[in-house]
Amino acid sequence: MSASRVVAVLLAGGTGTRVGHELPKQLLEVAGRPVIAHALEAFQRSGAVDEIVVMMTPTHLAEVQALVAEYGFGKVTRVLPGGDTRTASTRGALEVLEGDCLVLFHDAARPFVTDRIIAECVDALRGGYRAVTTAIDSADTIVTVRDGLMTGSLDRSCLARCQTPQGFARTALVEAYSLADEDPSFTATDDASVVARYLPDEPIGVVTGDARNFKITDAVDLRIAEALSDRP
Ligand SMILES: Nc1ccn([C@@H]2O[C@H](COP(=O)(O)OP(=O)(O)OP(=O)(O)O)[C@@H](O)[C@H]2O)c(=O)n1
Numbered sequence: 001m002s003a004s005r006v007v008a009v010l011l012a013g014g015t016g017t018r019v020g021h022e023l024p025k026q027l028l029e030v031a032g033r034p035v036i037a038h039a040l041e042a043f044q045r046s047g048a049v050d051e052i053v054v055m056m057t058p059t060h061l062a063e064v065q066a067l068v069a070e071y072g073f074g075k076v077t078r079v080l081p082g083g084d085t086r087t088a089s090t091r092g093a094l095e096v097l098e099g100d101c102l103v104l105f106h107d108a109a110r111p112f113v114t115d116r117i118i119a120e121c122v123d124a125l126r127g128g129y130r131a132v133t134t135a136i137d138s139a140d141t142i143v144t145v146r147d148g149l150m151t152g153s154l155d156r157s158c159l160a161r162c163q164t165p166q167g168f169a170r171t172a173l174v175e176a177y178s179l180a181d182e183d184p185s186f187t188a189t190d191d192a193s194v195v196a197r198y199l200p201d202e203p204i205g206v207v208t209g210d211a212r213n214f215k216i217t218d219a220v221d222l223r224i225a226e227a228l229s230d231r232p
Pocket residue numbers: 010011012013014015016017018019025026055082083084085086087088089090106107108109110215216217
């Protein structure tokens with residue numbers, strides 16, 4: 001097992017357009033505290049994590065700095081402005097991280113990440129994987145749609161729905177993003193897919209996720225989160 005330090009990066013640079021509030025969704029309250037505070041609490045509590053960096057919507061850095069102080073999240077070393085896209089926020093974090101650290105990227109919009117998931121992601125990296133994603137089975141059949149018409153369906157036995165954290169040896173993710181820089185058609189909605197695409201020989205471990213670790217995406221998800229927080 002390597003002794004590399006583990007940095008959790010909370011990706012909180014979005015504005016939450018689909019939720020539709022004026023405040024970014026990660027600052028909206030669920031069970032009496034901001035969504036991002038729930039996620040921060042999990043990484044603060046985890047014995048597997050040494051340091052936390054937050055990539056926040058540039059216009060709302062002060063709110064996060066204030067809540068870090070209020071809740072005493074002592075592992076948070078930096079609250080930095082996120083980029084225009086999720087991957088730009090990831091790149092921003094990679095620019096400030098150094099050395100052979102292990103990095104867990106987590107959506108601040110997933111408040112109910114569990115201790116087990118965090119620990120298993122770190123174990124997988126310490127066990128030798130240079131990339132790992134959290135994922136759960138899909139209960140739904142996934143189909144392809146074009147121009148409003150269903151064009152086919154995918155074999156569900158080899159599909160999974162990605163959650164976060166996604167973890168990496170820092171150097172592996174830097175390498176993948178450097179190759180992505182040379183691709184004019186680059187787009188991605190998560191980080192593990194960047195490794196899958198640009199470092200195809202790199203095995204990517206899969207940690208079993210949890211239905212509670214869902215992403216607050218639409219307004220209804222705030223109500224679901226509120227209900228779940230009453231029933232652990
Ligand atoms: N420029 C961005 C965009 C998103 N994120 C973060 O990535 C996670 C997943 O993104 P998403 O759910 O799409 O959040 P938003 O971009 O805020 O939502 P929307 O797409 O509805 O605007 C969130 O924690 C979000 O804050 C980020 O760090 N930087």
